[in-house]
Amino acid sequence: MKLFVQAPIGPQTGLAEIDVIPDHTIGEIKQQVCTSFGVDPATVALMYGGIILDESGTVSKAGIPENGQLALMPYNIIGGSAR
Amino acid sequence: MFGVSSVSYIAISGQVMEKVVKEARERPDEQVVGVLLGGQSGGTIVIEDAATGAAESNSTHATLTGDSIAKIADDIINKRIRGSIVGWYHSHVRGGVFMSETDVETQLKLQQFSPLVTAMVVDSQTGKSGFFRADSKTKGAIPIPPQNVRSEVAAPTPVTPSFGQAMYPQAPPPTPPMPVSTRTILVAVLLITLAVTGGIIALAYYRGPGTATTLAITHTPPKGPFRIGNTITFDANVTGVDLKNVTLAYRIIGREPTGGLIVGDLIKVPMLLKAAEKDTYSYTIPSSEISGLYVNYYISAFDGSNNAVRSDVYNLEVGDFDWALDRTDEQIVTRTIAGEVRLDLLPINGFNLPVTIRVGSPGPPAGVSIRTPSPVVPGQEQVVLRITATGDAEIARRYDVTIEAVYSPGGAVQFIRPITLVLTVTDFGFDIQPRYNEVKPDHEAPPYSLTVTVHDGFRAPNAFKVSITGLEKLEDKISWRLVLVEYKIDDQGTAKFNYNLVFKVESAAKKDLYLFTVKISAATTGGTISHDISSIQLKII
Numbered sequence: 001m002k003l004f005v006q007a008p009i010g011p012q013t014g015l016a017e018i019d020v021i022p023d024h025t026i027g028e029i030k031q032q033v034c035t036s037f038g039v040d041p042a043t044v045a046l047m048y049g050g051i052i053l054d055e056s057g058t059v060s061k062a063g064i065p066e067n068g069q070l071a072l073m074p075y076n077i078i079g080g081s082a083r
Numbered sequence: 084m085f086g087v088s089s090v091s092y093i094a095i096s097g098q099v100m101e102k103v104v105k106e107a108r109e110r111p112d113e114q115v116v117g118v119l120l121g122g123q124s125g126g127t128i129v130i131e132d133a134a135t136g137a138a139e140s141n142s143t144h145a146t147l148t149g150d151s152i153a154k155i156a157d158d159i160i161n162k163r164i165r166g167s168i169v170g171w172y173h174s175h176v177r178g179g180v181f182m183s184e185t186d187v188e189t190q191l192k193l194q195q196f197s198p199l200v201t202a203m204v205v206d207s208q209t210g211k212s213g214f215f216r217a218d219s220k221t222k223g224a225i226p227i228p229p230q231n232v233r234s235e236v237a238a239p240t241p242v243t244p245s246f247g248q249a250m251y252p253q254a255p256p257p258t259p260p261m262p263v264s265t266r267t268i269l270v271a272v273l274l275i276t277l278a279v280t281g282g283i284i285a286l287a288y289y290r291g292p293g294t295a296t297t298l299a300i301t302h303t304p305p306k307g308p309f310r311i312g313n314t315i316t317f318d319a320n321v322t323g324v325d326l327k328n329v330t331l332a333y334r335i336i337g338r339e340p341t342g343g344l345i346v347g348d349l350i351k352v353p354m355l356l357k358a359a360e361k362d363t364y365s366y367t368i369p370s371s372e373i374s375g376l377y378v379n380y381y382i383s384a385f386d387g388s389n390n391a392v393r394s395d396v397y398n399l400e401v402g403d404f405d406w407a408l409d410r411t412d413e414q415i416v417t418r419t420i421a422g423e424v425r426l427d428l429l430p431i432n433g434f435n436l437p438v439t440i441r442v443g444s445p446g447p448p449a450g451v452s453i454r455t456p457s458p459v460v461p462g463q464e465q466v467v468l469r470i471t472a473t474g475d476a477e478i479a480r481r482y483d484v485t486i487e488a489v490y491s492p493g494g495a496v497q498f499i500r501p502i503t504l505v506l507t508v509t510d511f512g513f514d515i516q517p518r519y520n521e522v523k524p525d526h527e528a529p530p531y532s533l534t535v536t537v538h539d540g541f542r543a544p545n546a547f548k549v550s551i552t553g554l555e556k557l558e559d560k561i562s563w564r565l566v567l568v569e570y571k572i573d574d575q576g577t578a579k580f581n582y583n584l585v586f587k588v589e590s591a592a593k594k595d596l597y598l599f600t601v602k603i604s605a606a607t608t609g610g611t612i613s614h615d616i617s618s619i620q621l622k623i624i
Contacts, residue, residue, distance in 0.1 A: 006546070008159040008167040010197020011123030012537075012570065012578060017548065038567055039195040047153035071156035074192050077147040079116045079173025079204075080185030 003064060005033045005046070007072040020059055027055035033072055047071040093201060093214055093232045095119075095130040100212070100234045103133050107174035107207040114145035118155060119170035119203060126574045128169050128199055134158075142176045144185070168193075170214075172203040179206045180213040182224030190217040190224075197570065201227065298323035298384050298392040310402030310434055311374050312492025316367040317382065319354065319394065325387035329354040329364040333380035335372065336398075338405060338431070344376075354382065371496065375403025375431040402434035404461040404490065406502040413481075415540045416451060416472045418510040420609040424468045426502060428488055430461040436490065440466050443485035443501055450476025451508055453484070461488075472508050478538050479508040480575070507540035511547075513603045513614040515584075521622040524560075525590040528621060530583035533565075535603055539576030543605035549582065553599035553619075560592035561623070586621055597621045 005016045016036050020029055026046055034041040046053045048070045053062050064070070099119070106115050117135030121128065136151025158164045171193060173186070182190070186202060193200040194217060202224075205212045214227040302319040309315055321329045331354050335347040354364035368378065378401055383393040407427035414424050428438065437458035447453050447470075454469040468486065483503050490498040514534045522528035535547060554563060569581040584601075598620055604613030 006156075006160055007196050008156060009193055010167065010199055010570075011121070011128060011169055012197070012546070012580075017550070035564055036566065037196065040192075043192045043195070045149055045153075047149075047156050050150075050154045050157035052149045052153050069160050071153070071160060073149075073152050073156050074189075075149050075152075077116060077118065077152065077171050077173075077193075078185055078189050079114055079145045079171075079175075080183045081114065081143050081175040081178050082183055082185070 001066045003068050003070060005070045005072050007037055022058060022060035024059050026053040026057055026062060030055060037072060043074055044072055045075050047073055091227060091231050092127040093227060094127050095234045097234050099130055099133050103172050104205055104210045104212065107205040108210055111207050112176065113140040113142055114174050114176060116145035116147045116173040118168045119172055120164060121166045121169045128201060130169060131166055133172060134164065145173050170201040170203060172205065174205045174207040176207050180204045180211055182215050187217045187222055187224055191219055298386055298390055300382055300384055300392055300394045302382055302394045304397045307399065308402055308433060309399055311490065311498050312370050312496060313373060314367050314370045315373060315378060316365060318363055318365045319382045320362050321364050321384045322362055323384060323386050327385045327387055329384045331366045331380060331382055333378055335374055336377040336379050337374060338376055373401055375401045377401060400432040403431040404434045404438055404488065405429050405431060405500050413505040416470050416506055416508045417607050417612060418472045418476050419474050420612060421469060421471045422609055424470060424504060426466045428459065428461040428466055434461055439489045441487050441489060443487040445483060445485060447484050447506065448477045448479040448482050448508060476508050478510060480539050482506045509538045509540035511538060511541055512536040515601060515616050515619055519620040521624050522586065522588050523624055524588050524592045526588055528586040530585045531619065533582040533584060535580040537578040542607050545606050547603055547605045550602050551599055553597060556597060558592060560589040562587045588623060592623050595623050
């Protein structure tokens with residue numbers, strides 16, 4: 001099945017099209033798209049429908065439909081003021 | 084991994100600046116955090132909105148949670164919010180405006196996606212703010228000089244409904260004229276109308292220097308409707324002893340492109356006695372001198388004793404036409420995609436005759452054609468211009484084209500009203516180097532470098548799609564990957580993406596020659612545009 005992954009960060013955002021099987025885990029997909037986007041997998045998460053996806057779960061378990069649009073985003077955004 | 088970016092200008096809308104600073108100041112005991120949304124225009128990052136969500140906050144830290152980020156991402160993907168994340172903001176309760184180690188770490192995390200993302204830090208005590216990026220090598224903060232940051236109050240409603248580059252001023256930043264809202268123009272027109280009426284009333288109550296006199300003028304204003312291209316004849320019945328002369332004084336009151344009034348010079352002409360009619364003096368203003376909005380006039384008569392008498396001052400409405408107040412319209416033309424521009428012609432004082440639309444001088448750049456409609460009736464129709472650009476059309480940035488509305492009442496006389504259309508002809512280009520590679524098993528092929536050049540004005544709201552045909556024929560000993568290696572934008576607004584397509588060949592791979600076609604496509608307003616390069620060869624030796 002075909003999925004799209006978007007990273008809506010930066011003025012021109014990338015969109016990756018990936019072919020997966022429903023048994024692929026979210027973690028496996030994340031590894032693959034992180035290579036395409038050139039980002040460190042440890043700092044980001046895949047998100048769909050406004051929630052963070054569990055990396056051990058599969059595509060079918062996460063309920064992502066054909067042509068679903070996932071987002072690749074940082075786990076969190078932290079501001080600090082300790083020098 | 085990214086090249087050094089030349090985009091170092093930031094334009095933040097006044098409302099967003101105010102919103103973020105207010106949020107920080109209202110919570111002086113804990114930090115606030117959120118993201119900045121917007122886009123890019125030439126060399127400027129444009130911040131149009133800010134968003135936040137559930138956060139864990141105390142006086143030294145604020146964390147925007149993954150769930151909040153996921154909701155914002157979902158809103159962007161489903162277009163409930165415009166633009167994309169171009170930065171993030173947070174406040175400091177103590178210590179002022181600087182980048183802490185945590186801040187630099189977060190900034191670098193975001194810069195992985197784009198080197199153009201910026202960090203905005205607000206001091207919640209003073210409301211002062213600053214913008215930063217970070218250096219991935221030194222882990223140091225790079226402040227963006229305050230003179231490169233503009234905060235401006237945007238028009239209440241953007242003129243262009245879609246999110247696009249042309250809406251924003253370009254860097255370097257001279258303060259651009261702010262768009263005048265429709266409301267302002269209406270008010271201006273109303274005030275000017277009042278002012279003119281006032282002026283005419285004042286004149287009407289003024290009488291000439293004469294004292295007691297037998298001079299008298301009887302005048303009935305000519306009956307309309309009047310319009311450009313017609314003559315207007317004035318008749319007056321004037322009686323008096325020792326009548327010296329009868330004068331028509333008139334001026335044309337026109338309209339400026341900005342909506343103001345142009346008051347023409349007062350012209351005084353002698354009115355001549357019509358031989359057949361006793362005491363009737365007459366003058367005809369030639370058609371070449373008549374134009375809208377008004378002919379403003381009075382008639383005066385003088386006798387040999389320097390007595391004078393003057394008629395009331397009248398205002399005749401003259402039918403005319405013009406383009407609606409906004410005289411320029413910016414239009415993006417994407418090569419090979421037909422576009423339309425709608426311009427409004429404005430009938431003045433009931434003008435309703437056909438007007439021809441034509442392309443004036445300067446015309447469009449090479450390769451661009453503009454089809455004008457057959458004669459239009461002002462007031463009934465918008466003027467729809469169809470613009471097409473061939474695949475070879477010259478990429479042109481802000482090219483002025485004159486469009487003329489022409490009314491020909493007959494003979495050689497023509498009334499021409501020009502409007503300037505600002506065209507940007509855009510496209511994206513695509514190249515792959517090299518076209519041929521050979522590789523031995525157990526090696527990686529040298530990368531094929533894919534370069535996508537996106538010219539200023541090109542809009543691809545859903546990004547670019549790379550599709551490669553031929554990969555399905557690869558045997559399973561060969562794997563491939565496509566990696567974005569560089570993203571750069573120059574000060575002309577031209578963006579360059581560089582991808583590397585790399586093949587890795589395992590030891591048992593067979594000798595073979597593979598052929599690929601790489602296609603880059605982007606959906607833009609009016610259709611999808613794609614460029615492809617075929618016969619990319621990979622030889623396993």
